[in-house]
Amino acid sequence: MAEQDKLSIVLFSGDLDKALAAFMLATTGASMGMEVKIFFTFWGLNVIKKNEGSIKSKGLMRKMLNIMNRGGSKRLKLSKFNMFGLGTWMIKRLMKEINMPSVEEFIVMAHEMGVKLIPCSTTCGLMGVEQEAFRPEAEPLAGAAYFLAEASQSKVALFI
Template sequence: MHGTTPETLHEVLSGSEQLKRLENQIESLQRQVAQLTETTSDTNQLNLVVFEGYQDRLLAAFVIATGAAACGMDVRMFFTFWATPALRRGGMSAGKKSVIEKAFGWMLPASAKRTKLSQMDFAGIGRAMMQREMRRKNVADLETLIGTAGDLGVKIQVCEMSMRLMGIDRAELIDYPDMDYCGVATFVSQAAQANTTLFI
């Protein structure tokens, strides 16, 4: 290079190395931002863990789910343990069952309509009074809310372990537009992406 001193050449090379390091740092930051974007919680997603099988708590779960879905949120409901039988269609039993599984079938509610209240059920009297008041005051019942949830795109995921434990076959469950079956690990991985998870 004409007129270039060793000092100038050193400065040029040093500047080139610094530029290269800067480019590498920018690329590293871009990768980190991309990873952060992938793992950032989705503030528009709501997850509901539905554990209790009482009618009033199921009503609360579906009121929240349908309300959130109506507001444009992506809603997932994970049914596990005592809430699982509420998804049965009633009046049918599928597959060969053990004595214990048959006992579960007899003791657990055969459908959403047969679920009990968590308080003041009084062998069904309180439940009948509640349902009468809901009709009189034009409040949607549980079966209607389940249908509305399906219309609004609420996703229902059923715990496979709970189904196996209680001897509930897939053929015994209600017809629902977006129902899936999964384990806890699958739901937890999905819930980790959501901003809000409620346990009912």
């Protein structure tokens, strides 16, 4: 298969700063005419969980995990200098000042630009998260084989 103008990103991290990096690259790539896919795995699943409601999951441990690890684009924190929320709050204010979209806005924007947002089926199984936990912008779940097939055809593949 020939390489096409594709950009494939694994977003493993659920940190606010890494999510921003992923969406900046994704939307920039889309605006350059690249076909962009983000695969959300492990903590990265949090980024595209719904902000509202609770997450149904079977078994006590998965319930506990999904309470601690609630997710939703509005709940992400900085990987550094979170300082009990102060650093995260500051960065969000600075983002507004320079008119940078929030993660919430980036998700909507990326979706409208045709970026595919794909939750990893294996880590969903591990953490007891189902399709309905994700925002409507999320595509159906897919596995590592799908990512590798896409990445093999991509000019740029990154693990964030």
